[in-house]
Amino acid sequence: MNRTPLSARDLGRVAARFKVLAEPARLQVLQCLRGGPQHVGALIDATGLRQANLSKHLQTLHVHGLVGRTRAGRFIHYAIADPAVMTLCDLMCRQVAALPASRPRPRARAARAPGSRAAAPARSLRAGR
Amino acid sequence: MNRTPLSARDLGRVAARFKVLAEPARLQVLQCLRGGPQHVGALIDATGLRQANLSKHLQTLHVHGLVGRTRAGRFIHYAIADPAVMTLCDLMCRQVAALPASRPRPRARAARAPGSRAAAPARSLRAGR
DNA sequence: GTGATATATCACTGTCGAGTAATGTATCGC
DNA sequence: GCGATACATTACTCGACAGTGATATATCAC
Numbered sequence: 001m002n003r004t005p006l007s008a009r010d011l012g013r014v015a016a017r018f019k020v021l022a023e024p025a026r027l028q029v030l031q032c033l034r035g036g037p038q039h040v041g042a043l044i045d046a047t048g049l050r051q052a053n054l055s056k057h058l059q060t061l062h063v064h065g066l067v068g069r070t071r072a073g074r075f076i077h078y079a080i081a082d083p084a085v086m087t088l089c090d091l092m093c094r095q096v097a098a099l100p101a102s103r104p105r106p107r108a109r110a111a112r113a114p115g116s117r118a119a120a121p122a123r124s125l126r127a128g129r
Numbered sequence: 130m131n132r133t134p135l136s137a138r139d140l141g142r143v144a145a146r147f148k149v150l151a152e153p154a155r156l157q158v159l160q161c162l163r164g165g166p167q168h169v170g171a172l173i174d175a176t177g178l179r180q181a182n183l184s185k186h187l188q189t190l191h192v193h194g195l196v197g198r199t200r201a202g203r204f205i206h207y208a209i210a211d212p213a214v215m216t217l218c219d220l221m222c223r224q225v226a227a228l229p230a231s232r233p234r235p236r237a238r239a240a241r242a243p244g245s246r247a248a249a250p251a252r253s254l255r256a257g258r
Numbered sequence: 259g260t261g262a263t264a265t266a267t268c269a270c271t272g273t274c275g276a277g278t279a280a281t282g283t284a285t286c287g288c
Numbered sequence: 289g290c291g292a293t294a295c296a297t298t299a300c301t302c303g304a305c306a307g308t309g310a311t312a313t314a315t316c317a318c
Contacts, residue, residue, distance in 0.1 A: 005160060006156070006160065006222065008153070008157075010222070010225065010226075011153040011156050011157055011160075012153045013225050013228075014153075014156060014218070014221050014222055014225050015150070015151050015152055015153045015156055016151075017221060017224070017225055018147050018148075018150040018151035018221060019147075019148070019151035021144070021147040021151075022144050022145075022147035022148035022150075022151045023144055023305095023306080024137070024140040024141050024143075024144045025306080025307095027135070027140050027143060027144055028137075028140055031134060031135065031140075039264085039265095040264070040265060040266095041263095041264070041265090049307095050307075050308070050309090051264090051265075051266090052265095052266080052267080052268095052307080052308065052309075052310090053306070053307055053308075054265095055265065055266055055267080056266090056267090056305095056306080056307085057306090058265095058266095059266080059267090065228070071314090071315090073264090073315065073316070074263060074264050074265085074314075074315045074316060075264065075265085075315095076264080076265065076266095082224070084220075084224050085224070087220070088217065088220055088221060088224070089143070091213075091216070091217055091220065092143050092146060092147060092217060093135065093139070093143055095146070095211070095213050095214070095217070096139065096142050096143050096146055097139075099142075099194070152275095152276080154276080154277095168294085168295095169294070169295060169296095170293095170294070170295090178277095179277075179278070179279095180294090180295075180296090181277080181278065181279075181280090181295095181296080181297080181298095182276075182277055182278075184295065184296055184297080185275095185276080185277085185296090185297090186276090187295095187296095188296080188297095200284095200285090202285070202286070202294095203284075203285050203286060203293060203294050203295080204285095204294065204295090205294080205295065205296095
């Protein structure tokens with residue numbers, strides 16, 4: 001059985017880690033780094049991000065331990081530090097690819113009990129606020 | 130090999146789905162729903178969230194297809210709609226549990242090339258901005 | 259030393275979203 | 289019909305963070 005009733009603190013930590021991945025720019029960077037370590041300039045070219053912006057994202061990834069950093073002369077090479085994260089991304093990608101529609105859809109207006117009437121939309125719509 | 134160079138649109142979708150999970154309150158709700166479907170009142174008790182707040186989080190989870198909704202009389206039961214998401218959460222939990230330190234740590238001040246001098250902290254620290 | 263290159267950081271703006279109180283809507287019992 | 293209960297939605301405040309231009313720092317070449 002999968003019993004892991006996380007504490008509030010752990011919930012926060014898990015959420016924080018998800019938040020690092022909840023940004024297209026950072027996912028893009030991780031994707032670039034899959035092919036191997038890259039220095040910042042190469043990442044700028046590959047992603048199209050501005051230097052300052054990319055630098056901040058790299059900082060975020062680094063602080064959270066998702067990427068490692070090595071200086072080589074004037075260049076700094078970044079590399080994926082935790083391969084397990086890529087596993088997570090792949091899993092999520094597969095889930096997204098398997099999604100029914102193209103975007104978050106509200107799944108019908110509201111849940112209705114099988115026996116209840118349908119529709120009956122906005123009985124008296126009270127124009128004035 | 131793991132070649133999946135996502136398009137910009139897909140990156141956005143993956144990030145959006147991660148963002149849904151990047152919130153302690155929503156993780157808490159999902160955790161509560163693991164034991165089986167619950168109605169809103171029960172979730173309020175279980176999570177301690179305010180009604181309006183919880184309702185918004187449930188809406189978010191529902192719109193993104195993570196939970197399903199069924200009306201039963203005056204009650205509305207929510208249930209996990211996509212078990213795969215829980216797999217993702219478990220994976221992340223295990224990664225977080227395996228983290229070295231307790232919080233996002235900056236991993237040493239800065240990367241240094243193996244041959245370069247150590248330290249030499251702030252050569253002339255230029256007090257004035 | 260000077261200048262050039264590579265990267266990080268600062269200060270700022272704008273947007274997004276969590277939380278809240280108040281209000282709206284649907285269902286039940288009478 | 290009425291009131292009560294269960295939930296959703298609205299309107300708002302506030303903090304977090306992405307993006308940007310300017311500037312600071314570090315390393316190299318000379």
